Amino acid sequence: MAVPKILLFYVFTPLADPEAVRLWQRDLCESLGLGGRIILSKDGMNGTVGGELRDVKRYIRKTREYPAFTNIDFKWSEGEGNDFPRLSVKVRDEIVSFGAPGELQVDENGVVGGGTKLSPEELHELVARTDVTFFDGRNPIEAAIGKFTDAIVPDVDTTRDFVAELDSGKYDHLKNTPVVTYCTGGIRCEVLSSLMRSRGFGEVYQLDGGIVRYGEKFGDAGLWNGSLYVFDKRMAIDFTADAKTIGHCSQCGAATRRIENCHNPACREQFVVCDEHAATVACAAHPFIASLTVQ
Numbered sequence: 315m316a317v318p319k320i321l322l323f324y325v326f327t328p329l330a331d332p333e334a335v336r337l338w339q340r341d342l343c344e345s346l347g348l349g350g351r352i353i354l355s356k357d358g359m360n361g362t363v364g365g366e367l368r369d370v371k372r373y374i375r376k377t378r379e380y381p382a383f384t385n386i387d388f389k390w391s392e393g394e395g396n397d398f399p400r401l402s403v404k405v406r407d408e409i410v411s412f413g414a415p416g417e418l419q420v421d422e423n424g425v426v427g428g429g430t431k432l433s434p435e436e437l438h439e440l441v442a443r444t445d446v447t448f449f450d451g452r453n454p455i456e457a458a459i460g461k462f463t464d465a466i467v468p469d470v471d472t473t474r475d476f477v478a479e480l481d482s483g484k485y486d487h488l489k490n491t492p493v494v495t496y497c498t499g500g501i502r503c504e505v506l507s508s509l510m511r512s513r514g515f516g517e518v519y520q521l522d523g524g525i526v527r528y529g530e531k532f533g534d535a536g537l538w539n540g541s542l543y544v545f546d547k548r549m550a551i552d553f554t555a556d557a558k559t560i561g562h563c564s565q566c567g568a569a570t571r572r573i574e575n576c577h578n579p580a581c582r583e584q585f586v587v588c589d590e591h592a593a594t595v596a597c598a599a600h601p602f603i604a605s606l607t608v609q
Contacts, residue, residue, distance in 0.1 A: 500522060565587060
């Protein structure tokens, strides 16, 4: 019986020839029948792939044979089968697109000048001894269905908006206080915490392994509330059956964890919607739309 699994992973490390690595990763995934998305740059690799358990295990073993990827951290989750209809392996300027490739410094140990990494247990220890501000490294749609208690959710549509958001001055009051950045698997916070520190934020932490690793440890019994947005056809997952539903339908306000893509093919908007309105949700260019509100 096939057991579908999904891997979430990244590594910041200098790559002398990312195009050669791209060809190798593409051929490896194709040979194993894996789907997903992998992005490479001179600063490392970022990816999410899925397939049958035995093939995913082979992928991990082969990828770790490459010296630069020996210590890559893979995070597992349950798949549903055909979670990624196709495979995409690309080389870009950044493995996560903040629009600031010139600011990021990477060596063989990872990002230079980033925040202090905290394990889930260390995060709880920090919160127990001092007041901290959680700073979400995702966008409001992702945060609408799940976030840490009292987290700040920046007004961004994509990661490319974070630089302007930080430079706006609206968070300058946090520069002398403990700030904990977090995101899905940890990669966005690697860059975000570095950008914050270079802009004068003095005490910046990042949740190592992201929400995924936190959920593996504490489920819904800790500081996390709601569901986790994911980047495959599942759209959202819960850590346990006790997960709270904190999202609200953009059409009627009903409690929901569901996220749907706009049904207008020309649009890339996403919406938090209930089951009743999922079939008709779309952007303003579509006749069925009501305005989006993130609660």
